[in-house]
Structures are given as structure tokens and as C-alpha cells.
Amino acid sequence: MNLIRSIVKLFKPKPPTKKHLIIPDTQVKPGQPNDHLHWAGQYAADKKPDVIVMIGDWWDMESLSSFDVGTRGYEGRRYLADIKAGIDAMEVFLEPIRKEQERLIRNRDKRWNPRMVFTLGNHENRIARAANADPKLDGLIGFHDLKLEEMGWEVYGFLECCVIDNVAYQHYFTSGIMGRPVANPTLMLNKMHMSTVQGHVQDRAISFARRADGQRMTGIFAGIFYQHDEDYLTPHNNLSWRGIWMLHEVHDGAFDEMPVSLDYLRKKYDGDL
Secondary structure: OHHHHHHHHHHOOOOOOEEEEEEOEOOEOOOOOOHHHHHHHHHHHHHOOOEEEEOOOOEOOHHHOOOOOOOHHHOOOOHHHHHHHHHHHHHHHHHHHHHHHHHHHHOOOOOOOOEEEEEOOOOOOHHHHHHHHOHHHEOOEOHHHHOOHHHOOEEEOOOOOEEEOOEEEOOOOEEOOOOEEOOOHHHHHHHHOOEEEEOOOOOEEEEEEEOOOOOEEEEEEEOEOOOOOOOOOOOOHHHOOEEEEEEEEEEOOEEEEEEEEHHHHHHHHOOOO
């Protein structure tokens, strides 16, 4: 009987798998470099993932920050400038993808139209918090200013979970009655009981477990993807790993994860602009 099972397993067709590209927190703000976003877009065009997930905090929205109101560093910040910086940066990211799609059409090659998912982060959610705190702003500012749907993104709200191929994506997962972010990917797996990916945390971390049926589960804190240093972080924390992730062979929550560092992207694509 065991021999028969082994033979059946050997000749059983493998299930189709997918590739997911994950872009963690970019925290785009006026005056900061964004050529790394072109590198990420070129990498996407080269590798052609089935899914692209922007995990949130693409925008920094420092004009709506409540942490340093009244300080000298707060002077000169403008909502419209923040919005424009993020939209311009998104165009930088999408340009290589669109060019590759156009090339495939011209050459009558197989089309590539990845599913593009954006899970709003706490920095984008500053818009909703500002409107809620000052009712006069209701209707004047909102998520529609980000123009995500117009650029082809499927948008999930702040702390709204998006499950793709049995992998759960969210800007961050919460724990306890206060809804605070989970402290590490092990706790995230213990809470969600499925493969999970989040952003929000300034460095990458990964943990592994198995479901009751033996299928692998992986929990990933995806880290950050920007070139600038943050004033609110210590010099040590500004040395955190920076990059994007490609998940290969994604099926039913299992995958082979591959971190792709900002340094690698710079070496491969710098000069393509």
C-alpha cells in the first residue's frame, strides 16, 4: 500500500504556483530620492510576478503627523506636496512595468497583467484621522486623493486583511484587546494560523511553523524600502535592512521566500533611468 501511495504521489501533477512581489514601507516624502522605485519597477518587469503587493506606508504624509507638531522641523509641510510626492513616485515605479506590457503587446507575446494590491498603512490612514479630528475637512481630503484605483491598484483599508493564495497580507497584524501591532512573526503565526506578511516594522524578520495538516507556514516582517534616514530613529535603527521580497512557488500558503536588497537593485539597475 505504501508503495502504491509513493507511485501515485510521484506521478501526481504538481499544483500551479505563482510569484508574489512585495514592496514594504517606502514612506515617500517631498525632497527624497525615489530612483530605487524605478529599480523595483524594472525588477518587476524582468521577473513578471503574478501578484504585486504594496504593503502600505507608500506615503509618509508628514504634513499630518501628530508626533512633532509645533517643532521647527514641522514648518513648511504641506498636504498637497505630500500627495504629489507619492503619486509622482508611484509613476516612477509603474513606468518600467507599463513599458514592458507595451513591449509584449507590440511583439504579440504572452500578456502580463499582474494583480496589483495596495493595503493602506498607518501613514495613509493619517488622512482619515485628520478628517475625523476636524469635520470641516470631511470631503475636502480623503483616500481618493491618492488616486490608487486610477493607477490600477486594488485597495484594502487600513488593517483590512487581503488573502491571496492563502497568504495573508496586511500593513500590520494586531494582538490583544488594545489592537497593538504584533511584536514578532512567531506571534503573528500563532495568532493567524496561516502564512502572513506585514510591513510597519523597521527591519526584516521571519519565522516558520506548520499547520495541522503539515503544510508550511511562514511569517514575514518585510522591513523597509527607502534610501533616506528617518530623524526619529536612532543611527543604529537607520542601519536596518532595506529591500523588497519575491515569493516563489506560492501555493496554499507555502512559498520559497527571497529577499532582494536595495543594494542588489542599485548594483543591477542604477543607470537605467
